Amino acid sequence: MALTEQEILAGLGKIVNEITGIPAAEVTPEKSFVDDLDIDSLSMVEIAVAAQDEFGVEIPDDQLKHLKTVKDVISFIQS
Amino acid sequence: MSKDRVRVVVTGLGATTPLGGDVASTWSALLEGRSGIRPLTEDWVDSVPVKFAGVAAVDPAEVLPRPEARRLDRSEQFALIAARQAWQDAGAPEVPAERLGVCVSSGIGGIGTTLSAYDTFKERGWQRLSPFTVPMLMPNGPAAWVGLELGARAGVHATVSACASGAEAIGYALDMIRAGRADVVVAGGTEAAIHPLNVAAFAAARAMSTRNDEPERASRPWDRGRDGFVLGEGAGLIVLESYEHAVARGARIYAEVAGLGLSADSHHITQPEPEGRGLITAMTQALTDAGLTGRDILHVNAHATSTPAGDVIEVQAVEKSFGSHVLVTSTKSMTGHLLGGAGGIESVFTIKTLAERLIPPTINVDDLDDGIGVEIVCDKPRDLPEGQIAAVNNSFGFGGHNVAVAFTTV
Numbered sequence: 111m112a113l114t115e116q117e118i119l120a121g122l123g124k125i126v127n128e129i130t131g132i133p134a135a136e137v138t139p140e141k142s143f144v145d146d147l148d149i150d151s152l153s154m155v156e157i158a159v160a161a162q163d164e165f166g167v168e169i170p171d172d173q174l175k176h177l178k179t180v181k182d183v184i185s186f187i188q189s
Numbered sequence: 190m191s192k193d194r195v196r197v198v199v200t201g202l203g204a205t206t207p208l209g210g211d212v213a214s215t216w217s218a219l220l221e222g223r224s225g226i227r228p229l230t231e232d233w234v235d236s237v238p239v240k241f242a243g244v245a246a247v248d249p250a251e252v253l254p255r256p257e258a259r260r261l262d263r264s265e266q267f268a269l270i271a272a273r274q275a276w277q278d279a280g281a282p283e284v285p286a287e288r289l290g291v292c293v294s295s296g297i298g299g300i301g302t303t304l305s306a307y308d309t310f311k312e313r314g315w316q317r318l319s320p321f322t323v324p325m326l327m328p329n330g331p332a333a334w335v336g337l338e339l340g341a342r343a344g345v346h347a348t349v350s351a352c353a354s355g356a357e358a359i360g361y362a363l364d365m366i367r368a369g370r371a372d373v374v375v376a377g378g379t380e381a382a383i384h385p386l387n388v389a390a391f392a393a394a395r396a397m398s399t400r401n402d403e404p405e406r407a408s409r410p411w412d413r414g415r416d417g418f419v420l421g422e423g424a425g426l427i428v429l430e431s432y433e434h435a436v437a438r439g440a441r442i443y444a445e446v447a448g449l450g451l452s453a454d455s456h457h458i459t460q461p462e463p464e465g466r467g468l469i470t471a472m473t474q475a476l477t478d479a480g481l482t483g484r485d486i487l488h489v490n491a492h493a494t495s496t497p498a499g500d501v502i503e504v505q506a507v508e509k510s511f512g513s514h515v516l517v518t519s520t521k522s523m524t525g526h527l528l529g530g531a532g533g534i535e536s537v538f539t540i541k542t543l544a545e546r547l548i549p550p551t552i553n554v555d556d557l558d559d560g561i562g563v564e565i566v567c568d569k570p571r572d573l574p575e576g577q578i579a580a581v582n583n584s585f586g587f588g589g590h591n592v593a594v595a596f597t598t599v
Contacts, residue, residue, distance in 0.1 A: 131256035152320040159317060168316075 115139075118165065118184045125160045129153055139181040161187070197366045198599060200440040201279025201428030203271035203377075204537050207421050207524050210247030211274055215534075216541050218523065219549035220570050224405035225524050226419050233385040239397045241404035242383045243421030243525030260321045261334065262299030263381035267424035267530070268331035269338060272375055276339060279428040280440060282373055290343035290371035291336040292362045293426065294354035294378045296529030296586070298328030301384050331379045335426075343371035349529075351586030352492075354378050355425065356532025359594055360449040362429045372434040377426035377533030388420065394459060396496060408526075409553035410493035410500050410519035411565055418494040421525025425534030432599075444540045447579065447597045448479025454589030461499045461585070465506030471591040472510035472581060479595040481579055483511035486595070488548055488573065488580040489563075490539040493519035494526045501560050503583065508562045511581075516573075518566045522552045532584035536594060539582040543598050546573040 113121075123134030132147055143149045149157070158169045165187045169177070177183050204211065207225030208218035218225065225243045234240040249266035250258045258266060272293070302325040309317050324330050329347035336345035344365065348357040355378020362376035391397045398417040400407035408419040435442055450471035456462035476483065489507050493500040500519075507515055520538050527534055542548050548571040557565065579597040 129256055129259070131254055155320040159319070162316070 112188065113165070115184055115188070118187050119180070121164050122161065122180060122183060125157055125164060129156045129160065137180055139179070139184065141180050142178050143180070144178070195367045195369065196432035197363050197429050197446045198432050198435050199427050199443045199446060199540050200282070200430045200435050201275040202443065202537050202540060203274030203278060204423065204425040204534050205245060205247060205249065205267050205270050206423040206425070206534055207243030207246055210252065212537060212541070214246070219520055219538065220547065222550050222552045222568060223523060224552060225421065226404045226407060228404055237385055237388045238392050238399050239388050240401045241407065241419070243419060244383060245423050260325070262302040262325040262330060264295050264299055264379045265325065265331045265334050267381060267422070268293050268379035268426065269334055271377065271379070271424040271426040272335040272338060275375060275426045275428050279430070282428070282430065282438060282440065284373045284434070286340045286342040288343055288372040289339060289341040290362065290365050290374040291332050291339065291341045291345040292348065292358040292365070292374060292376040293332040293335050294347050294349060294358040294529050295328055295331055295380055296349070296351050296354045297380070297382055297387070299326035299330055300387065301381055302326040304384060304386060335375055339375060341375070350590035350592070351588050352526065352528050352531055353584040353586035353590040353592045354529035354532065356536065356582060356584035356592035356594055357451070357590070359427065359429070359446070359532065359536050360451060360592055363446050363449050366429060366431050372431050374429045375426055376429055377424065377536065378527070378530040379424035379533065380528040380530035381422050382528055383420055383422050391420065398495060406553050408495045408522045410491070410495045410522055410551055411504070411558050411561060412554045413556040413558045415495045415497060415500065418496055418521070419525040421527045422530070423527055423534060424530050425537040427536055427540065442599045443544045444596045445599050446594065448475040448477070448481065448595035450474030450478065450593040452591045454591065456589055459587050461502050462589070463502060465502045465509070467589060467591045468503060468506035468583070468585065469510050471593040472506065472583070475581060475593040475595040476510065479579065479597065481595065484514070485579045486511040486515055486581055487578050488542060489515050489517045490535045490542065490580065490582045491517050491519045492583040492585045494521055499585070501558055504561050504563050513562045515563045516548055516566050516571055517563050518548050519551045520549055532582065532592065535584065536582050539580050539596055542573070543578060543580055543596055546575070547571070548573060
Protein backbone atom coordinates (compact mmCIF):
# COMPACT_ATOMS: atom_id res chain seq x y z
CA MET A 111 0.00 0.00 0.00
CA ALA A 112 1.34 3.40 -0.96
CA LEU A 113 2.55 5.65 1.85
CA THR A 114 0.73 8.90 2.53
CA GLU A 115 2.44 12.26 2.17
CA GLN A 116 2.41 12.59 5.97
CA GLU A 117 4.12 9.22 6.42
CA ILE A 118 6.83 10.05 3.90
CA LEU A 119 7.32 13.50 5.43
CA ALA A 120 7.76 11.99 8.89
CA GLY A 121 10.29 9.46 7.54
CA LEU A 122 12.21 12.18 5.69
CA GLY A 123 12.24 14.36 8.79
CA LYS A 124 13.86 11.54 10.76
CA ILE A 125 16.45 10.95 8.03
CA VAL A 126 17.36 14.63 7.70
CA ASN A 127 17.68 14.93 11.48
CA GLU A 128 19.89 11.85 11.69
CA ILE A 129 22.21 13.10 8.95
CA THR A 130 22.33 16.86 9.55
CA GLY A 131 21.02 17.45 13.06
CA ILE A 132 18.26 19.73 11.73
CA PRO A 133 15.10 19.22 13.86
CA ALA A 134 12.59 17.00 12.03
CA ALA A 135 9.87 19.61 12.59
CA GLU A 136 11.74 22.05 10.33
CA VAL A 137 11.53 19.60 7.44
CA THR A 138 8.31 20.82 5.85
CA PRO A 139 7.14 20.31 2.24
CA GLU A 140 7.85 23.82 0.90
CA LYS A 141 11.48 23.92 2.19
CA SER A 142 14.38 23.83 -0.25
CA PHE A 143 17.16 21.49 0.89
CA VAL A 144 19.93 23.85 -0.24
CA ASP A 145 18.44 27.32 0.23
CA ASP A 146 16.30 26.80 3.34
CA LEU A 147 17.86 23.87 5.17
CA ASP A 148 21.48 24.64 4.16
CA ILE A 149 22.18 21.03 3.21
CA ASP A 150 25.22 20.45 0.97
CA SER A 151 25.44 18.12 -2.02
CA LEU A 152 27.20 15.26 -0.19
CA SER A 153 24.59 15.36 2.56
CA MET A 154 21.93 15.18 -0.16
CA VAL A 155 23.58 11.98 -1.38
CA GLU A 156 23.46 10.60 2.16
CA ILE A 157 19.79 11.56 2.44
CA ALA A 158 19.03 9.91 -0.91
CA VAL A 159 20.80 6.70 0.14
CA ALA A 160 18.90 6.63 3.43
CA ALA A 161 15.61 7.40 1.66
CA GLN A 162 16.22 4.51 -0.73
CA ASP A 163 16.61 2.18 2.26
CA GLU A 164 13.61 3.63 4.10
CA PHE A 165 11.15 3.78 1.20
CA GLY A 166 12.53 1.16 -1.21
CA VAL A 167 12.74 3.63 -4.08
CA GLU A 168 15.89 4.12 -6.15
CA ILE A 169 16.76 7.79 -6.68
CA PRO A 170 19.24 7.99 -9.58
CA ASP A 171 21.81 10.82 -9.50
CA ASP A 172 20.31 12.49 -12.61
CA GLN A 173 16.93 12.61 -10.83
CA LEU A 174 18.37 13.66 -7.46
CA LYS A 175 19.67 16.95 -8.86
CA HIS A 176 16.12 17.94 -9.83
CA LEU A 177 14.70 17.28 -6.35
CA LYS A 178 15.01 20.78 -4.88
CA THR A 179 12.37 20.79 -2.17
CA VAL A 180 11.08 18.35 0.41
CA LYS A 181 7.84 18.21 -1.58
CA ASP A 182 9.80 17.19 -4.71
CA VAL A 183 11.24 14.18 -2.85
CA ILE A 184 7.85 13.21 -1.45
CA SER A 185 6.32 13.36 -4.95
CA PHE A 186 9.17 11.32 -6.40
CA ILE A 187 8.73 8.62 -3.76
CA GLN A 188 4.93 8.59 -4.27
CA SER A 189 5.31 8.22 -8.02
CA MET B 190 70.45 24.69 25.05
CA SER B 191 71.26 26.78 22.02
CA LYS B 192 70.23 30.38 22.55
CA ASP B 193 69.42 31.26 18.95
CA ARG B 194 66.86 28.55 18.40
CA VAL B 195 63.10 28.86 18.80
CA ARG B 196 62.08 27.21 22.07
CA VAL B 197 58.90 25.10 21.94
CA VAL B 198 56.63 24.42 24.90
CA VAL B 199 53.48 22.44 25.63
CA THR B 200 50.43 24.45 26.68
CA GLY B 201 47.54 22.02 26.24
CA LEU B 202 46.80 18.32 26.68
CA GLY B 203 43.93 16.12 25.49
CA ALA B 204 43.32 12.38 25.58
CA THR B 205 40.69 9.70 25.41
CA THR B 206 41.99 6.28 26.40
CA PRO B 207 41.02 2.83 27.72
CA LEU B 208 41.34 4.37 31.21
CA GLY B 209 39.19 7.45 30.81
CA GLY B 210 37.55 9.90 28.46
CA ASP B 211 39.94 12.72 29.32
CA VAL B 212 43.40 13.47 30.69
CA ALA B 213 42.33 13.87 34.34
CA SER B 214 40.50 10.54 34.60
CA THR B 215 43.21 8.70 32.66
CA TRP B 216 45.97 10.19 34.81
CA SER B 217 44.32 9.28 38.12
CA ALA B 218 43.75 5.71 36.87
CA LEU B 219 47.44 5.49 35.91
CA LEU B 220 48.53 6.59 39.37
CA GLU B 221 46.20 4.02 40.94
CA GLY B 222 47.77 1.32 38.77
CA ARG B 223 44.43 0.37 37.25
CA SER B 224 44.21 -1.77 34.11
CA GLY B 225 42.10 -0.58 31.19
CA ILE B 226 42.10 -4.02 29.58
CA ARG B 227 38.86 -6.00 29.49
CA PRO B 228 37.28 -9.02 27.80
CA LEU B 229 35.74 -8.38 24.38
CA THR B 230 32.07 -9.31 24.12
CA GLU B 231 31.62 -9.15 20.35
CA ASP B 232 30.56 -12.32 18.51
CA TRP B 233 33.75 -12.31 16.46
CA VAL B 234 36.00 -13.14 19.42
CA ASP B 235 35.24 -16.80 18.77
CA SER B 236 37.15 -16.55 15.49
CA VAL B 237 40.40 -15.10 16.91
CA PRO B 238 42.85 -16.39 19.53
CA VAL B 239 42.87 -13.08 21.46
CA LYS B 240 39.66 -12.28 23.34
CA PHE B 241 40.44 -9.00 25.15
CA ALA B 242 41.61 -5.45 24.44
CA GLY B 243 41.92 -1.94 25.81
CA VAL B 244 38.59 -0.61 24.58
CA ALA B 245 38.13 3.15 24.99
CA ALA B 246 36.56 3.90 28.39
CA VAL B 247 34.16 6.39 26.79
CA ASP B 248 32.54 5.61 23.43
CA PRO B 249 33.39 8.57 21.16
CA ALA B 250 30.14 8.16 19.23
CA GLU B 251 28.31 8.96 22.48
CA VAL B 252 30.35 12.13 23.03
CA LEU B 253 29.92 13.67 19.58
CA PRO B 254 26.61 14.84 18.10
CA ARG B 255 25.15 12.12 15.87
CA PRO B 256 25.42 14.03 12.55
CA GLU B 257 29.12 14.63 13.24
CA ALA B 258 29.91 11.13 14.50
CA ARG B 259 28.42 9.39 11.48
CA ARG B 260 30.78 11.16 9.08
CA LEU B 261 33.89 10.24 11.06
CA ASP B 262 35.83 7.03 11.36
CA ARG B 263 36.29 6.04 15.01
CA SER B 264 39.98 7.07 14.80
CA GLU B 265 38.83 10.52 13.64
CA GLN B 266 36.27 10.71 16.45
CA PHE B 267 39.00 10.04 19.03
CA ALA B 268 41.29 12.64 17.46
CA LEU B 269 38.63 15.34 17.31
CA ILE B 270 37.62 14.76 20.94
CA ALA B 271 41.24 14.90 22.13
CA ALA B 272 41.94 17.98 19.97
CA ARG B 273 38.99 19.88 21.45
CA GLN B 274 40.15 19.01 24.96
CA ALA B 275 43.75 20.05 24.25
CA TRP B 276 42.66 23.28 22.59
CA GLN B 277 40.42 24.25 25.52
CA ASP B 278 43.13 23.21 27.96
CA ALA B 279 45.51 25.58 26.20
CA GLY B 280 42.99 28.39 26.65
CA ALA B 281 41.90 28.38 22.97
CA PRO B 282 44.88 30.50 21.89
CA GLU B 283 44.29 33.35 19.49
CA VAL B 284 46.61 32.70 16.58
CA PRO B 285 46.36 33.68 12.91
CA ALA B 286 45.25 30.73 10.78
CA GLU B 287 48.46 30.97 8.73
CA ARG B 288 50.51 30.45 11.92
CA LEU B 289 48.50 27.45 13.19
CA GLY B 290 49.43 23.91 12.14
CA VAL B 291 48.25 20.36 12.80
CA CYS B 292 50.14 17.09 12.79
CA VAL B 293 47.98 14.14 13.84
CA SER B 294 48.93 10.61 12.90
CA SER B 295 47.49 7.15 12.92
CA GLY B 296 49.31 3.90 12.31
CA ILE B 297 46.69 2.32 10.08
CA GLY B 298 44.06 5.01 9.47
CA GLY B 299 40.36 4.35 9.05
CA ILE B 300 40.63 0.61 8.74
CA GLY B 301 37.29 0.03 10.46
CA THR B 302 35.64 2.11 7.73
CA THR B 303 37.61 0.39 4.98
CA LEU B 304 36.45 -3.04 6.09
CA SER B 305 32.83 -2.20 6.84
CA ALA B 306 32.51 -0.19 3.61
CA TYR B 307 33.81 -3.16 1.65
CA ASP B 308 31.14 -5.33 3.28
CA THR B 309 28.48 -2.77 2.31
CA PHE B 310 29.83 -2.62 -1.25
CA LYS B 311 29.83 -6.39 -1.69
CA GLU B 312 26.42 -6.94 -0.14
CA ARG B 313 24.48 -3.90 -1.35
CA GLY B 314 26.43 -2.16 -4.13
CA TRP B 315 28.35 1.09 -4.58
CA GLN B 316 25.24 3.26 -4.37
CA ARG B 317 24.89 2.37 -0.68
CA LEU B 318 28.34 3.65 0.29
CA SER B 319 28.46 6.85 2.29
CA PRO B 320 29.86 9.76 0.25
CA PHE B 321 32.19 10.22 3.22
CA THR B 322 33.79 6.79 2.85
CA VAL B 323 37.04 8.16 1.42
CA PRO B 324 37.59 10.92 4.01
CA MET B 325 36.75 8.34 6.70
CA LEU B 326 39.33 5.79 5.57
CA MET B 327 42.21 8.04 4.51
CA PRO B 328 45.03 8.03 7.07
CA ASN B 329 45.32 11.83 6.98
CA GLY B 330 41.62 12.08 7.87
CA PRO B 331 42.13 12.69 11.61
CA ALA B 332 44.64 15.48 10.89
CA ALA B 333 42.37 17.00 8.26
CA TRP B 334 39.32 17.09 10.54
CA VAL B 335 41.33 18.63 13.39
CA GLY B 336 42.69 21.19 10.93
CA LEU B 337 39.17 22.07 9.75
CA GLU B 338 37.92 22.30 13.31
CA LEU B 339 40.61 24.79 14.31
CA GLY B 340 40.95 26.57 10.96
CA ALA B 341 44.64 25.70 10.67
CA ARG B 342 46.38 26.91 7.50
CA ALA B 343 50.08 26.66 8.30
CA GLY B 344 50.07 23.02 7.20
CA VAL B 345 48.14 19.91 8.19
CA HIS B 346 50.19 16.72 8.24
CA ALA B 347 49.99 13.04 9.13
CA THR B 348 53.33 11.28 9.45
CA VAL B 349 53.05 7.50 9.28
CA SER B 350 55.51 5.09 10.91
CA ALA B 351 53.35 2.34 12.44
CA CYS B 352 53.57 2.46 16.25
CA ALA B 353 55.96 5.43 16.16
CA SER B 354 53.46 7.58 14.20
CA GLY B 355 52.11 9.61 17.13
CA ALA B 356 55.58 10.47 18.43
CA GLU B 357 56.81 11.29 14.95
CA ALA B 358 53.85 13.68 14.59
CA ILE B 359 54.99 15.54 17.71
CA GLY B 360 58.53 15.60 16.34
CA TYR B 361 57.30 17.01 13.06
CA ALA B 362 55.31 19.66 14.93
CA LEU B 363 58.45 20.62 16.85
CA ASP B 364 60.29 21.03 13.56
CA MET B 365 57.47 23.16 12.11
CA ILE B 366 57.72 25.66 14.95
CA ARG B 367 61.52 25.64 15.04
CA ALA B 368 61.63 26.24 11.28
CA GLY B 369 59.37 29.25 11.70
CA ARG B 370 56.46 27.81 9.73
CA ALA B 371 54.01 28.00 12.63
CA ASP B 372 53.63 29.45 16.14
CA VAL B 373 51.15 26.87 17.42
CA VAL B 374 50.74 23.23 16.32
CA VAL B 375 48.26 20.64 17.59
CA ALA B 376 49.94 17.24 17.36
CA GLY B 377 49.71 13.64 18.47
CA GLY B 378 48.33 10.26 17.51
CA THR B 379 45.07 8.34 17.29
CA GLU B 380 44.08 4.75 16.60
CA ALA B 381 40.90 2.68 16.42
CA ALA B 382 41.99 -0.78 15.33
CA ILE B 383 40.03 -3.18 17.51
CA HIS B 384 38.60 -5.14 14.59
CA PRO B 385 38.76 -8.91 14.06
CA LEU B 386 41.02 -8.58 11.01
CA ASN B 387 43.62 -6.53 12.91
CA VAL B 388 43.51 -8.86 15.89
CA ALA B 389 43.83 -11.86 13.58
CA ALA B 390 46.70 -10.27 11.62
CA PHE B 391 48.71 -9.28 14.70
CA ALA B 392 48.01 -12.73 16.14
CA ALA B 393 49.27 -14.24 12.88
CA ALA B 394 52.49 -12.29 13.44
CA ARG B 395 52.61 -13.96 16.89
CA ALA B 396 52.83 -10.47 18.40
CA MET B 397 49.81 -10.50 20.75
CA SER B 398 49.27 -11.81 24.26
CA THR B 399 46.79 -14.68 24.48
CA ARG B 400 46.38 -14.54 28.25
CA ASN B 401 42.61 -14.86 27.84
CA ASP B 402 41.96 -16.03 31.39
CA GLU B 403 43.54 -12.88 32.90
CA PRO B 404 43.06 -9.90 30.54
CA GLU B 405 44.03 -7.31 33.17
CA ARG B 406 47.31 -9.14 33.76
CA ALA B 407 48.13 -9.64 30.06
CA SER B 408 50.13 -6.46 29.43
CA ARG B 409 53.22 -7.03 31.58
CA PRO B 410 56.31 -5.32 30.17
CA TRP B 411 59.63 -6.75 31.44
CA ASP B 412 57.92 -9.55 33.35
CA ARG B 413 59.38 -12.94 32.55
CA GLY B 414 55.89 -14.29 31.76
CA ARG B 415 55.05 -11.66 29.11
CA ASP B 416 53.72 -13.15 25.89
CA GLY B 417 52.91 -10.24 23.57
CA PHE B 418 51.23 -6.87 23.37
CA VAL B 419 47.61 -5.99 24.14
CA LEU B 420 45.72 -3.88 21.61
CA GLY B 421 44.32 -0.57 22.87
CA GLU B 422 42.53 2.37 21.23
CA GLY B 423 42.12 6.10 21.70
CA ALA B 424 44.02 9.32 21.08
CA GLY B 425 46.43 11.70 22.77
CA LEU B 426 47.09 15.21 21.46
CA ILE B 427 49.14 18.14 22.71
CA VAL B 428 49.32 21.82 21.87
CA LEU B 429 52.89 22.85 21.03
CA GLU B 430 53.66 26.53 20.96
CA SER B 431 56.72 28.73 20.61
CA TYR B 432 57.88 29.83 24.03
CA GLU B 433 57.64 33.44 22.93
CA HIS B 434 54.03 33.05 21.80
CA ALA B 435 53.04 31.20 24.97
CA VAL B 436 54.63 33.78 27.27
CA ALA B 437 53.17 36.71 25.32
CA ARG B 438 49.63 35.43 25.90
CA GLY B 439 50.30 34.40 29.50
CA ALA B 440 49.67 30.71 28.82
CA ARG B 441 50.20 28.00 31.41
CA ILE B 442 53.26 26.00 30.34
CA TYR B 443 53.40 22.27 31.17
CA ALA B 444 56.86 21.50 29.82
CA GLU B 445 59.35 22.26 27.08
CA VAL B 446 59.75 20.00 24.04
CA ALA B 447 63.52 20.17 24.21
CA GLY B 448 64.86 17.57 21.82
CA LEU B 449 64.02 15.11 19.07
CA GLY B 450 65.80 11.97 17.92
CA LEU B 451 64.83 9.93 14.86
CA SER B 452 66.46 6.84 13.42
CA ALA B 453 65.76 3.65 11.50
CA ASP B 454 67.01 0.14 12.29
CA SER B 455 67.28 -1.08 8.70
CA HIS B 456 67.47 -4.55 10.21
CA HIS B 457 64.17 -6.45 9.91
CA ILE B 458 60.62 -5.47 8.99
CA THR B 459 59.19 -6.40 12.42
CA GLN B 460 61.95 -7.70 14.70
CA PRO B 461 63.95 -5.28 16.85
CA GLU B 462 67.69 -5.08 16.19
CA PRO B 463 69.24 -7.06 19.09
CA GLU B 464 71.91 -4.49 20.04
CA GLY B 465 69.44 -1.61 20.06
CA ARG B 466 71.77 0.53 17.94
CA GLY B 467 68.92 2.42 16.26
CA LEU B 468 67.28 3.08 19.63
CA ILE B 469 70.55 4.45 21.04
CA THR B 470 70.95 6.68 17.99
CA ALA B 471 67.45 8.13 18.48
CA MET B 472 67.84 8.64 22.24
CA THR B 473 71.31 10.20 22.07
CA GLN B 474 70.19 12.46 19.23
CA ALA B 475 67.29 13.67 21.37
CA LEU B 476 69.75 14.31 24.19
CA THR B 477 72.16 16.27 22.00
CA ASP B 478 69.33 18.17 20.36
CA ALA B 479 68.07 19.19 23.80
CA GLY B 480 71.55 20.24 24.93
CA LEU B 481 71.33 17.81 27.86
CA THR B 482 73.57 15.08 29.26
CA GLY B 483 72.50 11.57 30.22
CA ARG B 484 72.48 12.55 33.92
CA ASP B 485 69.72 15.06 33.21
CA ILE B 486 67.29 12.40 32.02
CA LEU B 487 65.60 11.12 35.18
CA HIS B 488 62.74 9.27 33.57
CA VAL B 489 61.81 7.38 30.40
CA ASN B 490 58.26 6.50 29.39
CA ALA B 491 59.27 3.41 27.48
CA HIS B 492 57.85 1.99 24.30
CA ALA B 493 57.96 -1.48 25.99
CA THR B 494 54.90 -3.26 24.63
CA SER B 495 55.13 -6.51 26.62
CA THR B 496 56.64 -8.52 23.77
CA PRO B 497 59.38 -11.02 24.58
CA ALA B 498 61.71 -9.52 21.94
CA GLY B 499 61.57 -5.78 22.46
CA ASP B 500 61.25 -4.82 26.12
CA VAL B 501 64.71 -5.71 27.41
CA ILE B 502 66.56 -4.45 24.31
CA GLU B 503 64.94 -1.06 24.89
CA VAL B 504 65.98 -0.64 28.53
CA GLN B 505 69.49 -1.82 27.74
CA ALA B 506 69.60 0.94 25.12
CA VAL B 507 68.22 3.41 27.68
CA GLU B 508 71.03 2.52 30.06
CA LYS B 509 73.67 2.90 27.32
CA SER B 510 72.19 6.23 26.21
CA PHE B 511 71.52 7.91 29.57
CA GLY B 512 72.89 5.74 32.42
CA SER B 513 71.58 3.29 35.00
CA HIS B 514 69.97 5.99 37.17
CA VAL B 515 66.94 6.37 34.88
CA LEU B 516 63.53 5.49 36.33
CA VAL B 517 61.60 3.69 33.59
CA THR B 518 57.92 2.92 33.26
CA SER B 519 55.63 1.44 30.63
CA THR B 520 52.11 2.82 30.87
CA LYS B 521 51.13 0.26 28.23
CA SER B 522 50.81 -2.15 31.16
CA MET B 523 47.56 -0.28 31.88
CA THR B 524 46.41 1.21 28.55
CA GLY B 525 47.52 -1.55 26.20
CA HIS B 526 49.25 -0.57 22.98
CA LEU B 527 47.49 2.16 21.00
CA LEU B 528 49.75 1.65 17.93
CA GLY B 529 49.84 5.06 16.18
CA GLY B 530 48.09 6.56 19.21
CA ALA B 531 50.79 5.38 21.61
CA GLY B 532 53.23 8.25 21.04
CA GLY B 533 50.34 10.67 21.53
CA ILE B 534 49.04 9.43 24.87
CA GLU B 535 52.50 8.57 26.16
CA SER B 536 53.74 12.08 25.38
CA VAL B 537 50.77 13.36 27.37
CA PHE B 538 51.80 11.02 30.22
CA THR B 539 55.48 12.06 30.05
CA ILE B 540 54.49 15.73 30.18
CA LYS B 541 52.12 15.10 33.12
CA THR B 542 54.89 13.15 34.85
CA LEU B 543 57.19 16.18 34.66
CA ALA B 544 54.47 18.68 35.56
CA GLU B 545 53.24 16.63 38.56
CA ARG B 546 56.70 15.20 39.38
CA LEU B 547 55.11 11.76 39.70
CA ILE B 548 55.94 8.70 37.60
CA PRO B 549 53.02 6.34 37.00
CA PRO B 550 53.95 2.73 37.75
CA THR B 551 54.25 -0.31 35.52
CA ILE B 552 51.78 -2.95 36.68
CA ASN B 553 51.97 -6.75 36.43
CA VAL B 554 55.74 -7.03 36.89
CA ASP B 555 55.73 -10.07 39.19
CA ASP B 556 59.00 -11.57 38.06
CA LEU B 557 61.41 -9.09 36.53
CA ASP B 558 63.31 -10.43 33.55
CA ASP B 559 67.12 -10.69 33.44
CA GLY B 560 69.44 -8.16 31.87
CA ILE B 561 67.69 -5.00 33.11
CA GLY B 562 70.17 -2.44 34.50
CA VAL B 563 67.79 0.47 35.06
CA GLU B 564 65.05 0.68 37.67
CA ILE B 565 61.53 -0.16 36.54
CA VAL B 566 58.97 1.79 38.57
CA CYS B 567 56.60 -0.98 39.66
CA ASP B 568 53.19 -1.00 41.36
CA LYS B 569 53.29 2.45 43.01
CA PRO B 570 53.95 5.95 41.58
CA ARG B 571 57.43 7.40 42.21
CA ASP B 572 58.19 11.02 43.12
CA LEU B 573 60.59 13.06 41.03
CA PRO B 574 62.77 15.72 42.67
CA GLU B 575 62.32 19.51 42.56
CA GLY B 576 64.36 21.64 40.19
CA GLN B 577 64.94 21.40 36.46
CA ILE B 578 64.32 17.81 35.33
CA ALA B 579 64.02 16.02 32.01
CA ALA B 580 62.29 12.92 30.65
CA VAL B 581 62.13 11.06 27.35
CA ASN B 582 59.26 9.34 25.58
CA ASN B 583 60.23 6.49 23.28
CA SER B 584 58.13 5.14 20.42
CA PHE B 585 59.21 2.49 17.94
CA GLY B 586 57.33 1.00 15.01
CA PHE B 587 57.17 -2.00 12.70
CA GLY B 588 59.47 -1.10 9.84
CA GLY B 589 62.29 -0.17 12.22
CA HIS B 590 61.20 3.42 12.94
CA ASN B 591 62.58 4.89 16.18
CA VAL B 592 61.49 8.17 17.76
CA ALA B 593 62.67 9.67 21.07
CA VAL B 594 61.31 13.00 22.30
CA ALA B 595 62.94 14.79 25.24
CA PHE B 596 60.82 17.00 27.48
CA THR B 597 62.02 19.26 30.32
CA THR B 598 60.39 21.26 33.06
CA VAL B 599 60.36 25.01 32.39
